Amino acid sequence: MGNIRPPIPRGQRHERRSAKVPRCSTTSGWISPRRPQAPGLPQPSRHRTMSSHAYPHRPLLRGHRARPRLRRHHRPGAGGGGALGYPRRARHRGRRRRRLHGGAQRARVGPADRHLHRPAAARQRDAAAAPGPGRVGRRGPSGRRRGPAAGDVAAGAADRAAGGRRARRDRPGDRRLTMPERLPRQSEDFPAWYVEVVKQAGLAEHGYARGTQIIKAYGYALWENMQAALDRRFKATGHENLYFPLFIPQHMLEREAEHVEGFAPEVAVVTYGGGEELDEPLIVRPTSEAIIWSTYARWVQSYRDLPLLYNQWCNVVRWEMRTRLFLRTSEFLWQEGHTAHARAEEAREEALRMLEVYREVAEDELAIPVLTGRKSESEKFPGAVTTYAIEGLMRDGRALQCGTSHFLGQNFARAYDVRFLNAAGEQEYAWGTSWGFSTRMVGGVIMAHGDDAGLRLPPRIAPVQVVIVPIYRSDAERSEVLEAAARLHAALSGNGVRVRVDDRDQYRPGHKFNEWELKGVPIRIELGPRDVRADQAVVVPRAGGGKRPEATAAVIAGMAAWLEDVQRTLYREALDFREANTHEAPDLATMRDGIEGDGGLWVGPWCGDEECEHKVTEETRATIRVLPLDDDAAGTCVVCGRPATARAVWARAY
């Protein structure tokens, strides 16, 4: 596959550039080009700043052609930082930059950077010089594209028989695709398969700003079904929804030390609004603990005000280095629950209760088996006492964190002064939890279940559960079949099945079969004249079975159960896959080889020392995904041989 670009209409690309000066601008990091740095916050240095070229707040930035990047740590005396000190990462990057620039105490790094690289034109010349493979199309002698070449027919048939898709490469070794709707094979190039399936199934495409995404109707419908599954469980466990603002005054975020240190590098800040520089920059929320706990301070006086059990559905922004549709985007959608309690045990129970809600939704609704447990110190949420997580295994052998629930202790209550008078008449800090589940899980569903033909969606969350594809030749047949399809549609949808009739005239049935398989619809019904006459339909589940004719009455009566079969099959296959790819780690070397090979989950005793944890990560690029709660800590650490304090599950993760 070549590069995959967001399909930006040229007109719009142009327009974007010549657009009117925006009323406010967002920059990454705590950067304001004309002002001294706001005190107290560390300066992240690893992110790019949007330049004045792309976002021309011209009146304010005139004369600042160079990138308006200010780096606190280039200044003398900045090393001590504010009261909160530096984030580790910022410090590290700082060292690196000083090397590059000969230690110059520069406040602004301008185009000098650029000269370190080869000019784009030169790079393009180099590329042009390299001979590429010839253009390949699936073309017969007549110049037609379609219609497999003679040799392909047998292969295609064999492929289909095996449940796979027809061979789609013209020559061995040619990785290019001839058609936008053909998918790369999952086994050959998983990342390419992922991007293509997301696009071709109509789930999402790239946005216009770096790392953003446009969630299309089909992808959003999938998310809405996940939302519904979560939301009704939140309500059932006593929570209410509310909404806090997108913008958070900068000072608010600074109060919890670990929290700000964890998030500072990936925060976006608004410094201009209404054409003027703001007195106090506004953070675009990366999460809402700061603003919510600030508010809880006003809401809580006595133990009678507790617990507070709130959730919000919203977007958050985190400036990420590398992004992938759904899995890691600069802006994403999620829910964040925030609760406050009078007693520690109660908060701890709440965190575990919501972890269980996440487990249930992942397994019962998304059909993704997950491991539950707590995170190691280095992986936990900044500001939490304990982070719990559910962790799933994707079909490429990498793990995906599917949801997190945090026991916050009194950390945020102390930072934001949330105190209450207890029954004994004493002032006490409240105990907190927070928990989140995001659109990332759309990516999880894709990667946990998808196959070479495309998505396979669990029926409980599939936007379309059943698609009816009518088949006909003449006009008479057409109306006969479409009438029968409409009757079937009415009957199924009357039973609560999400069903659609694909009556598009411009595509033939075969095309529709492939398209709906790509889109992961759990059950397809083929309905032709022969079926109508026999009062039957052909039923084709996306997972777990072949085609079979069924009497119309049976289709109507049996559909709910068949959908459940698909749901079960997907879960079963995912569970079998996980079990086949979960290994006991006897020692570091075995683990390294295994992870290097097929990936998977590697379980082994761990002494609890961060040094051992880092050593494994250095050697294998795997991290501790979870420390299962119920496992005993028998054995000795796979790294150092000391007695274990926990069993750890290791994997390379998304």
Added chain:
RNA sequence: CGGGAAGUGGCGCAGUUUGGUUAGCGCGCUGCGUUCGGGACGCAGAGGUCGGGGGUUCAAAUCCCCCCUUCCCGACCA
């Protein structure tokens, strides 16, 4: 931030090395017709600031300079 690849109709690309008629091809799209049980075909059409800005030239998609954007790998990352 380091390394690599790329920007030409909606999508995928050719053309750039060696500047020169009117910028091509496939898919998709529109209309009509024939088709329709596993990705149909014919005919006719529509659609392009060659990423942006400068420069060189009689002449620039093509040469030079600057800039922007995207993708991949690494570093980084809840």
